Amino acid sequence: MDRLKRVAWGRVATVTVVAICLGYAPIAMTELWPYARPGAPAFGEWLLGKAVSPGYVAEALATRIEPxxxxxxxLIVHSVLGGALMLLGPVQLLSAVRRRIRLHRAVGVAYAVTVYVSMAGAAVYLARTAPRDAFDGASFWLVLATILVGTVLSVTFGVLAAVGRLPDVHQRWMLLCYGxxxxxxxxxxxxxxxxxxxxDGLSMEEVNxxxxxxxGSVVVFGALLASRSLDRRASHPSDAARATWAPWPVLALAHLAGVAALVWIGRAFWEYGAEGRRLFAAFLLPYAATYVVMAVRQRLAGRRGRPWARxxxxxxxxxLCLAPAFSVAATLSFERFMALDGxxxxxxxxxxxxxxxxxxxxTAVSLRVLYAREVARREALAAGSPPSETATSGLARI
Incomplete structure (x- = not known):
């Protein structure tokens, strides 16, 4: 029964993601047409106007004309190819799950090239746009820049993992990239x-x-859930999985750092009145839900004798616990070196x-896999037998 429930939820999640991607692809591809040719159709603006109000959309987009x-x-290159990625992503996911290896590799090459070209267009836009001129200002500019770097590095590491015959590492990086x-x-x-x-009355910039x-919390958590649902191994073929890189003292220290940082962030947001409290709630509620799921799942994995999953x-x-501490450091750096307001x-x-x-x-999980792979190789050599294909090309079929 538990397995049937898991399969059902996986299918629901897959169908939902595919539907979102297919629905968003034409929106992304036509999003900038009106800026190139006034009066051209923009499906996204039309739908958003119907969902909220035309004034809500017009007020926000009026400031975007010059930037x-x-x-x-x-930007057109970025948006059109971004729409193409929304179509290529589901093909990659489904071809991997159904083990259509040739199709997966061919589409994977197109996917990686499309990511690089699309992100190059975004990089040019960010380089030509002052942070204060981005939609919603410098905070959004910095978030976009971070996503850009993360996307490019993720697809790069995913390609390197595929070339190195590490399918489980490849899978994790590509899922993070798509996240x-x-x-x-x-x-x-x-x-x-x-x-x-x-x-009522909040502008699109305030909603943004x-x-x-x-x-960021939602998409990376989704990528992690997808990775764990596709990796059903109880443990690595190598005994290296028994020596944890995340012992309880490290976990406890991370919790202490996280709680201290959350208190600092909460007090900082509280100083900005209703808007600050709204932003803090928008961060804290999904963060807390993500924490509960991770904490419960790692505990259940330990009880069920699944050391690799744990x-x-x-x-x-x-x-996740250290993320608030990083945010505090980033906040102080942005204030000091970019002269941003609090x-x-x-x-x-x-x-x-x-x-x-x-x-x-x-990155830590990838290094953990490489470490276990090396341990397995050395154990095989010490035993006088050649390393198995499983040990040297990904540790297990997923």
Whole structure:
């Protein structure tokens, strides 16, 4: 029964992601048409106007005309190819799950090239746009820049893992990469949904500030759930999995650092009145839900004798606990070195914290796999037998 429930939830999640991607692809591809040719159809603007109000959309986009026109060609390249990635991503996911290896490799090459070219267009736009001129200002500019770097590095490490015949590492990096890309459609959904939840009269820029408080947490958590659902191994073939990289003292220290940082962040947001409290709630509620799931899953994995699953959950849990501490450091750095005001620096620091630490956790998991792979190779050589294909090319089929 438990297995049937897990399969059902996995299918629901897959169908939901595919539906979001397919629905967002034409929106992304046509989003900038009106800036190139006034009066051209923009499906996203039309839908958002229907969901909220035309004035809500017009007020926000009126300030985008000049910044977008300065970098219109790179932005069009970015948005059109971003829409293409929304189509290629589900193909990659489904071809991997169904083991269509040739299709997966061919589409994977196109996917990686498309990511690089699309992100190059975004990089040109960010380089030509002052942080204060970005939509919602410097905080959003910094979040976009962080997502860009994370996306490019993730797909690069994913390609290197594929070349190195590490399918489980490849899978984790590519899922994280697509998680970063999913911030785009999910942000548009929140532009339409949050005005129905938040107090009336908030502009799209104010709604945007709320959204970036938790989007990073949501997408990287989704990537982790996908990785764990696809990796059903109880343990590594190597005994190295028994020597944890996340012992209880480290976990306890991470919790202490996280609690202290959360208190600092909460007090800082509280100083900005109703807006600060709204932003803190938008960050804290998804963060707390993510923490509960990770803590419970790592404990259950230990009780069920699944050391590898527990190891990965713990590494990500430590990173989640340290994310607020990173956000505090980032906030203070933005204030000092970029001369940002307190609320802008705080929003940017909190907005990027979870995403950056998830990247660090995926790096730790990848190194953990490489370490176990090397241990397995040395054990095989010491026993006088050649290393098995399992030990040298990914540790297990997923």
């Amino acid at each position: 977008y026109r300065r970098s219109l060609v790179p 970063y890309l999913m911030t785009a459609p999910l942000l548009r959904l929140e532009w339409g949904a949050l005005p129905w939840i938040l107090p 500030r709320v959204a970036i408080m938790h989007l 190891e990965e959950w713990r590494l990500h849990l430590i990173a 609320l802008t620096a705080l929003s940017a620091g909190v907005g990027i914290g979870t995403g950056v630490l998830a990247f660090a956790a995926t």
